[in-house]
Amino acid sequence: MMNVATSSLPTVAPGTARTGRSLAALGMVPFVLFALIFLLVPTGLLLVSAFFDRDGAFTFANIVELFTNSAILSSFWLSIRISMASAVGGAIIGFFIAYAIILGGLPGWMRGIVMTFSGVASNFAGVPLAFAFMASLGRVGLVTVLLRDGAGFNLYGTGFNLLSFWGLTLVYLYFQIPLMVLVIAPALDGLKREWREANSVLGGTNFHYWVHIALPILLPSLLGATLLLFANAFGAVATAYALTGSSMPIITILLYAQIKGDVLNNPNLGYAMALGMVAITGLGTGAYIWLRSYSERWVK
Structure with missing residues (x-):
């Protein structure tokens, strides 16, 4: 009986399987080309150009200036502080908003409205956002x-x-708060009702549930979302430039001045500054991977 049932199952010819894998690989071609053209190649050119001067001679002067130029150092520190403040604030506020619409018992229709608004607001930046805040919270707003x-x-x-x-x-x-809502909402949806019920059966309170079950499970997502918000703010330039001009010399504005400016025009130094931004973003990503693995081991 077992042999008859097994023999009745449809079989896939090896040639058909190879064709399916080839088609699946073909579907990856646009992504690979996109990553190659807009990510890997520019990063490689950035890395190479940072070690040359205007005359095309190899030099470490641009890298050295990143650590000796007080204006560049203060710009990096200002960008880091603004990015951290907006990331932490956005993560905290966004988490509680997502909790309210998903687990807080609010009417179901509110979730659709909040998620739709978050999708729009998270991409509303640049000159329109700067103008909106000047028109509302400016000195004559x-x-x-x-x-x-x-x-x-x-x-x-x-x-x-x-x-x-x-x-x-x-x-x-x-734009940080709605981005946090979009990123953390799937993680909150992933909290199973059985976990809360098991906590209640064992005599645990809501405090015990969040401290010993929910927050440890959500910790990797919370850390990853916060680092994502940091990177999102660290690379922002259009909003800050349209709002403050050069009065807030964050690193992206100073970088723009080095590459396209009329006074500080030194593209190779700008490439070195961009390389420093890539390094900081890479450190943040590495920290997230380490913390996530640590949290997963602790949860297990």
Whole structure:
């Protein structure tokens, strides 16, 4: 009986299997070409160009200047601080928003609205976003004037300034928070109801569930999402440039000035600065991989 049942199963000819694998490999060609043209080749050219001067001579001067030029060092540090502040703030606020619409018992229709808005807002950046904040929270912006004339509250009298560290961080949060909602929502959906039920059966409270079950499981996703937000803010240039011009010399603006500027035009130094940005992003990715493996071992 077993032999009859087995023999009745359809068989796949070796040639057909090879054809299927060939077609699957063919489907990867556009991705490989895209990664090669827009990622690997530019990164390779960046790495090579950082070690040459304007005359085409090999030099380490551009790399050395990354560690000796005070303007470059301060720009890197400013970008790191803004990226970290917006990443941590976006991760915390975005997590609680995602929790509210997925596990918080809110009406189901709210999830669709929030997720749709998050998909739009996470890609709303550059000049339109800068103009929107200037029109609303600038010194003569709509919200600023309404608070001053309607509520007697002078926003700028408190020391707030949109063209400052916290002002730029606030602008970045506009697209960081919805990005966090989109990234962490699938992880929250992955929390099984059986885990909470088992915690209750064993006498655990909601606090025990989150501390000993949910948060350890979500930790890799939370770390990865936060690092993603950091990289997203660290590479942003259009929003900051349109909002602050050169008054907030983050590294991307200084890099742009080195490559395309009329005064600081030194493309090879700009390539070295871009290489430094790649190194920082790579360190963040490596930290995420290490923390994720550590968290997974701890959960097991």
